[in-house]
Amino acid sequence: MRIRLPGGRRAARLSGMDLPVVIDAGPVELRRWELPMAEEAAAAVVESLPEFKPFLPWATDGYDPASSRDFIEQSIESWGKGTEFNYAMYAKDGGLVGSIGLMTRMGPDVLEIGYWVRTSQTGRGYMTAAVEAITPVALAQPGIVRAAIRHDAMNGASAAVAIKCGFAEVARIPNDTNGTDVIRERRA
Template sequence: MYTASDELSRGPVVLRRWRRVDAGDLYRAVSESIEHLAPWMAWAAHGYSTADAVAYIARTEEVWGTDYDYAIVAPGPALVGSCSMMSRIGPGGFEIGYWLHPAHLGLGYATAAAAALTSEAFRIGADRVEIVHDLANVASGAIPRRLGFREVDRRAPQEERTAGEAGVDVVWRLCASRSGDGMTVPGMNSHL
């Protein structure tokens, strides 16, 4: 596998590797989004501090090369959320995750970020990409469906359950398919 790019762009968003100077902006975005995130994200369920933002960015620097974490930046430029490619599903695969500030929902930003991460995962050699969300998080489930992922499993959650969750993780998968000399990713050419 190759190393992921420090910056990706897709449609209306740019994904860029987190930098230490982003800690204040990250803290602000999460703080303004805490009521929106807490029902779905265990890390947000008990609040979020400046120290949490600094620690998160430090962790992203440590794991870069196996996991890839990006700030989602929209026109303005405004920090509107975060997304990641995580190697936790085993060799040859990445699980991707994302969250957005609630003021930026419904604009295609999460779909564009997930599409960029999926393309990048396949570019650096992954054979599959998964998105996992709780059954009750219908909005998160719309993204993999829109991008051509297939639902492959429903299981008990692997992480701490939060207040909004039904307690059933839905697993979506997209596998790399090769045709000719280039890689094609089904559903990735559709309008975001």
């Protein structure tokens, strides 16, 4: 199935049944977002606002548990529609450390990966492990031949994760903040 995006582009629409609810990613486990996770998610975002605000437009002062509940409700709805598949990341030996998701918005044959890790848990290899685990899942979906990561050219940590996971640069485009975004891809 396909859905139409603004501007006439078409995005893939995948059955939520095709995506696992839990993905083992070594030191972290990816779990489909559920509403009871909202408080912990908000605490993670609030602690990380100085690092998130330059790169994540939704990360703003005043972010609170209601913001997390909105995100989780939208995630549940998008999963059902087959347009986005968002997972909370839990350390195997602890609590919520981040988020990773697959989005269909770039087009019919590509799944875009978006992510964050709370500041107190960065630099431990968690996102590299999560991207390594979710990329084969993305590339196994029907009709998907590319996985993509889009990051600000100034975002060294995000670039490092993408490069470590074998995503090659394919384009540079202007972004909404007068900067440049880098698009990287890994193919099936």
